[in-house]
Amino acid sequence: MNDATTERRERITIEPAALQQLIDALQADGYRVLGPVVGNGAIVYDDLASTDQLPAGKTDQQLPGSYRLVPDESGAWFGYTVAPQSWKRHCYPPVTRLWRAERKGTGFALVAETDASPPMAFIGVRACDIAAMQLQDRVLLQGPHADPVYRHRRQRAFVVAVNCGEAGGTCFCASMGTGPQVTSGFDIALTEVADDGRHYFVAETGSDRGAAVLGGVTSRPATVEDIGTADAIVARAATHMGRAVTTDGLQERLARNVEHPRWDRVAQRCLTCANCTMVCPTCFCTTVDDQTDLSGAHASRLRTWDSCFNLDFSYIHGGSVRPSPYARYRQWLTHKFSTWVDQFGTFGCVGCGRCITWCPVGIDVTEEVRAFSGESPAEPVVASV
Amino acid sequence: MHTLEPILAEHPFLKGLRQEHLELLVGCASNVRFEAGAFVFRQGQEANHFYILRDGKVAVELFAPQRGAVAIDTYGEGDVLGWSWLIPPYHWRFDARAIEPTRAISLDARCMRTKCENDHDLGYELMKRFARIIEQRLDATRWQLLDVYGVRS
Amino acid sequence: MLPDLYKVQHVRRETDDTITFELGLAAGRQPFRFSAGQFNMLYVRGIGEVPISISGDPGSPETLVHTTRAVGAVTRAMRTLKVGDMLGVRGPFGVGWPVEQAVGHDVLVVAGGIGLAPLRPTVYQLLANRDRYGKVVILYGTRTPADILFRKEVEAWRARLDIEVYVTVDRATEGWRGNVGVVTKLIPRAPFDRTRTMAMICGPEIMMRFTALELERRGVETDHIYLSMERNMKCGIGLCGHCQCGATFICKDGPVFRYDAIRGLLSQREI
Numbered sequence: 001m002n003d004a005t006t007e008r009r010e011r012i013t014i015e016p017a018a019l020q021q022l023i024d025a026l027q028a029d030g031y032r033v034l035g036p037v038v039g040n041g042a043i044v045y046d047d048l049a050s051t052d053q054l055p056a057g058k059t060d061q062q063l064p065g066s067y068r069l070v071p072d073e074s075g076a077w078f079g080y081t082v083a084p085q086s087w088k089r090h091c092y093p094p095v096t097r098l099w100r101a102e103r104k105g106t107g108f109a110l111v112a113e114t115d116a117s118p119p120m121a122f123i124g125v126r127a128c129d130i131a132a133m134q135l136q137d138r139v140l141l142q143g144p145h146a147d148p149v150y151r152h153r154r155q156r157a158f159v160v161a162v163n164c165g166e167a168g169g170t171c172f173c174a175s176m177g178t179g180p181q182v183t184s185g186f187d188i189a190l191t192e193v194a195d196d197g198r199h200y201f202v203a204e205t206g207s208d209r210g211a212a213v214l215g216g217v218t219s220r221p222a223t224v225e226d227i228g229t230a231d232a233i234v235a236r237a238a239t240h241m242g243r244a245v246t247t248d249g250l251q252e253r254l255a256r257n258v259e260h261p262r263w264d265r266v267a268q269r270c271l272t273c274a275n276c277t278m279v280c281p282t283c284f285c286t287t288v289d290d291q292t293d294l295s296g297a298h299a300s301r302l303r304t305w306d307s308c309f310n311l312d313f314s315y316i317h318g319g320s321v322r323p324s325p326y327a328r329y330r331q332w333l334t335h336k337f338s339t340w341v342d343q344f345g346t347f348g349c350v351g352c353g354r355c356i357t358w359c360p361v362g363i364d365v366t367e368e369v370r371a372f373s374g375e376s377p378a379e380p381v382v383a384s385v
Numbered sequence: 386m387h388t389l390e391p392i393l394a395e396h397p398f399l400k401g402l403r404q405e406h407l408e409l410l411v412g413c414a415s416n417v418r419f420e421a422g423a424f425v426f427r428q429g430q431e432a433n434h435f436y437i438l439r440d441g442k443v444a445v446e447l448f449a450p451q452r453g454a455v456a457i458d459t460y461g462e463g464d465v466l467g468w469s470w471l472i473p474p475y476h477w478r479f480d481a482r483a484i485e486p487t488r489a490i491s492l493d494a495r496c497m498r499t500k501c502e503n504d505h506d507l508g509y510e511l512m513k514r515f516a517r518i519i520e521q522r523l524d525a526t527r528w529q530l531l532d533v534y535g536v537r538s
Numbered sequence: 539m540l541p542d543l544y545k546v547q548h549v550r551r552e553t554d555d556t557i558t559f560e561l562g563l564a565a566g567r568q569p570f571r572f573s574a575g576q577f578n579m580l581y582v583r584g585i586g587e588v589p590i591s592i593s594g595d596p597g598s599p600e601t602l603v604h605t606t607r608a609v610g611a612v613t614r615a616m617r618t619l620k621v622g623d624m625l626g627v628r629g630p631f632g633v634g635w636p637v638e639q640a641v642g643h644d645v646l647v648v649a650g651g652i653g654l655a656p657l658r659p660t661v662y663q664l665l666a667n668r669d670r671y672g673k674v675v676i677l678y679g680t681r682t683p684a685d686i687l688f689r690k691e692v693e694a695w696r697a698r699l700d701i702e703v704y705v706t707v708d709r710a711t712e713g714w715r716g717n718v719g720v721v722t723k724l725i726p727r728a729p730f731d732r733t734r735t736m737a738m739i740c741g742p743e744i745m746m747r748f749t750a751l752e753l754e755r756r757g758v759e760t761d762h763i764y765l766s767m768e769r770n771m772k773c774g775i776g777l778c779g780h781c782q783c784g785a786t787f788i789c790k791d792g793p794v795f796r797y798d799a800i801r802g803l804l805s806q807r808e809i
Contacts, residue, residue, distance in 0.1 A: 024653030099540055101583045107564060107624035108583050112540050145539065147773035242800060258771075258806050288772050292584040299584035306778070316770050317536065317609035327808030335782070342785035397726070444710075444718060456710035459718040463726055484715045524748070525720045528710050533742040534651035534681040536555065536609050 009211075011204045012219040013226045014190075017078070019201065020051045021217040022160070022188075029213070031158055034090065035123030036083060041069060043080045045087060055080060062168045062242075062353060065362030076194035078124055081168030082352050086129055091153040092136065094305045098288070101189055101299040108299070115137050115149050121157035125186065126164055127179030128171075128352040132281030133159075133183050138344050139284050144309030158209065162184035163234045165194075169242040169256065170353030172366055178350040180237045188214050191230035202230035243356070243366040246373065247347065253372050254338035258330070262371045267326035269361045274307035276355035276363075277332065282348050283307070308332050327341040337369055389414045389490060396437050396490075398465045398514055406507045413496035419443075419483035425466065426477045432469035434491040438462055441487025446480040454480065458522075468515055470494035539775070543579050544602065546619050549552075552605065552687050556652065558593065559619055561602040561627065569599035574659035575634030575766060575794045579774040580604065581626030586612045589771040589789070591656035592630060602627070605655035605687065612755055630773045632793050635660045636764055640736035643762075646728060646789050648749050650679050650741020654687050656766055656793075657740050661695065674701040675728045679721025679745070682707050683714045685788040702729060714766025721745065722752040732757040740766040747804050750797050763797035785807055 014022075026033050027049070035048035036055055043055045059072035060080040071080045100111040100315075125133075137154065140147045164171075164180040173179030182189050187210030190201040202222050205211040277283040287306035292299040306313060308331050314321040322328050340348030349365070356364045390411050391401050399407065417436070419425055425436065425443055436443075443466055444456040457479075460466050466489070469477050482516065501508030544561035551557050572592050583586040588610070594603025608617045632705075637660055645664055649657045664674050676695060680686055686705065698701040704724040706717035717724065721741075737753050739746045746765045753763055769788045772778040781788040784803045786795070803809055 101581075103583075106622055107543065107545065110540050110543065110626065140777060143776060145777065147777055206654070258809065284777070286772065287778065287780070288587065290584055290586045296584065301581075301587075306772075308779065315771050316768060321769065322808045324808060330783075331809075339782070339785035343787070366565070442715075442717070453712065456714065456718045459706075459716075461727060495650075525723055528744055528748055529720050531744060532708065533680065533744050534679075534685065534708065536607070 009204050009206070011202055011222040011227055012214070013222040014203050014217060014219045016051065016199055016201070018217040018219060021338050022213065023048060023051065023123070023286075025213050026158060030118060031121035032118045033123060034087075034122045036080065038069070038079065042067060043069065045085065045090075045122070045124070046082045049261045051077065054078070056183050059166070060168065062170045062357040063362075063366045064170065064356050065359055070265040074194050075199060076165060076192055078162045078190075078192050079165065079194070081164065081166065081171060082126055082129065082354060083355065084279055084358060086132060086279070086352070086354070087125060088132070088136065088281050088283075090120055090122070091122050091133070091157060092140070092147075092150050092284065096149055096303045096341070098301045098303050101301070103299075115152045117153060119158065120153065121158035121160065123160045123162075125159050126173075126352070127181075127182040128173040128176075128350040129281055130159065130161060130182055130185040131173075131176075131178035131350040135282045135344070135346065135348060135350065136284060138346075149262075158213075159186045159188075159206075161189040163189065163191040163204075164237045165192060167237045167240045167242060168353055168357075169358045170352060170356040170364075171351060172240050172243040172245055173246070173351035174238050174241045175247060175366075176347060176349055177247075181234050184320035186210070191234060191269070193226070193229050193233065200226070202226050213361040237294050242353065243351075243364070245351070245366045245369055250369065250372075251338045251341045251347075254334045254369075257372050258334075260372065262368065263326050263330050265371075266329050266363060266368055267324065269363055270309075270325050270329045271360060272309040272311070272325050272328055273360060274309040275358045275360065277307035277309060278305065279351060279358045281354070282336075282350060285313070287313075308335070332369060333365065336365070389416065392439070393437070393490060397463050398437060398518075402510060406504075406510060409500050409504065409507055410492065410497075413493045413500065414490050415493075417489050417491045419487045419489070421483055421485050421487075423483050425481040425483055425489075426485075428477055428480050432467060432475045432477050433494045435465065435467040435470050435494065435497075436489040436491050438464045438466060439488045439490065441483060441489075442485040443481050443487055444484050446482055448480060454482075454489050459484065465515075465518055468519065470497070471512075471515060539628060541587075541628045543580070544625050544627045546621055546623045546625065547601070549619055549621060552689075553685050555609075555617070556605060556607045556685075556687060557617055558603060558605040558688075559616070559621070561604070561625060562600075564624060567600070570602040570630075571599050572596060572630035572659075573634035574637055574663055576630035576632045577656075577774070577793065578602075578629030579603070579771070580606075580612075580616070580628050581628070582612050582615045582772075583624070583626070585615050587626070587772075588612045589631075589774055591766075591793075593655040593658050595662040596659050598663060605652070605658075607652050617782070627804075628774060631789055633791065633795075635738050635766075635794050636796075637663045637735060640664075640738075641670045642672070642734075643666075644730040644735040645673070645674050646677070646730045646735050646737040646753075646758075647679045647781055648721060648725075648737065648739045648741075650739075650745035650749075651681065651685070651770060652687065653739075653741030653745070653766070654678055654680075655736060658688065658691075660738060665695075665698075665701070665714075668700055669711075672732055672734065675730050676701065676703045677706075677721055677724045677728060678703070679706045679708065679724070679741070682709045683711050683716070704728065720748070722748050725749070725752050725756065735762060737763045739763065743768070743804070750801075750804075754797075762799035763794055764794055765797055765800065767792045767795055767800065768793065 054077040161182040186206040336348040539612040543564040548560040593605040776790040
């Protein structure tokens, strides 16, 4: 895994062309390189072979229930916020075959699946997404039963982080303490400076293998001015967050308000469509699907992403434990901002804002959470819109 | 009967009753015994007694057409049987039949009602106790009705 | 994680919809060590996997015993199991009953319906180490006389002089001369010392809630009462998220919980 150091390693400056060298070097090392490209009307993470594919001249405008690609004149290659889907789908795939059960005589034999995916290099990982990966590490790797597929892919995943130069309309990483500055969990971290005719990246390494790759591209030592500019960009992003959450006392407040009129209000809007859980970089719920072919001789067990918003998520004989949207929305929100703390010691939300952007009815978790900060349970505080 | 007083005093239902109230009750009390299979009371009959069970087992039954006698509850040592004597028109609405040889103390209903009318403190004490029993029985009946062990399809 | 393959060695029909089956490893012989109250994820090829409590004797680990009730696709398929059929087994998982902590106490076992199956291993252990415990009382409530599980065994326990066993049914049928009514009615009669009793309750959630409340009313401390909770499970190992109840994962924080830890959860709706 990437080793985190708290002191800043020596920073260097690289020209845009060096980024192509970086991509080439990673490909030569056998990595499948993934990064931001324009696709389906959005900036998405997909296979990246050339810096020409990066979304220069475009940025994303994210608001509750709204995502638009709009022109960006800064010339930045990473001038957007976050892609609709996180990097989660690569280390924790939406569909994985766990094993096959082949009929054998009167019984059967089990054939384990081995993960044959190539190691992956992620280019353009935001601080919130790194924080999300670290949260998922805790869930999926700690304890006696680590997930083998996640572990295999995560250990080999090469992370090229890119600090945010802009905060998005739905971002609140500063409130959650996860960004916008990356501090750990990366092999290489870049800050892009693109303005006034300048275009360069201030880079630092976060691991030995990061240093090895970065050492092979054209660079020069970063000047004081380079570093100052880069740091100022990120600091500015921190003060322009689209949203905010007060985390003090939040865990207890939600735990105390299991019954609250606010849940009724949000339940009236929530479609239980599960979009939020699909785009969330920390959601980890899965289900299994047993399939056989027509002959019945070949059976396989697939693991697929699931969502606590699905009606039969909590089904036990006789019915679902959480049939109402009220209970399902409450389950998701209290898990992210309350019971996750009990379970894993931190909040389960990294403030990436995806759930706010991709909710078809624009439910804003920061607003929902704020509604519980009245003094007594009977007085919800409604945020002004 | 003096021999019944200590038995009544120890019974969970009457615990905490003042001495003078206990003596009032003793005046209405008598020892009874039911053989296995014998009816303790029949639906429709006048409710002239209530029973404090000392041992054995009594089933409260309802006779349903085509189903016969259905046992809906059983009571045993420590239980109190019957409260129809408290509520006009003082008629039993169920059958009660001893399933095992059962010993009980029967308290004469008219005697009890008269004493309660004359001594409201005694009446209140008994009402409190019966209210508690009715509450427990209602709770139990309610979740008995839910058929919690059944499979929902 | 890959299941181990087991073969059915014996099947007994307990009631109309419930069977007990005994499993042995398909290849080789190895004892299956488990604690009373733990469960396995049982896989029926091509149909699915379900969490089922182990209902056998921890002291006889050569055979793995499960009792299942047909309530869904997988358990309905299990109802047709024959000797020689193969199942996948992953486990044992979960936190079991406090059989060790109960040493030196009176023990009250309260089972409702199929809840007797996860408690049976405990009863075996109590009986195997009888002199380490005070009074042992078993209260068992079920729907009708025909639904009484492990009938011969329950009768054998009842016949013993050193434990008390009371059975009740919600609904009597013709010829039933036993107790009728909910299982909590048996509590006043049960001869346990409320100041030094450990209670273990298993059954439908409503039944456990009422029973725990009744015990609490009668002076049993809430940290001496244990319940076995149930939720949807897909993985059994704390990774799929389905079994969450409040902040707990039933599969790894439970299924056995101390009552004082989950008392709040029991009275919250749809939690």
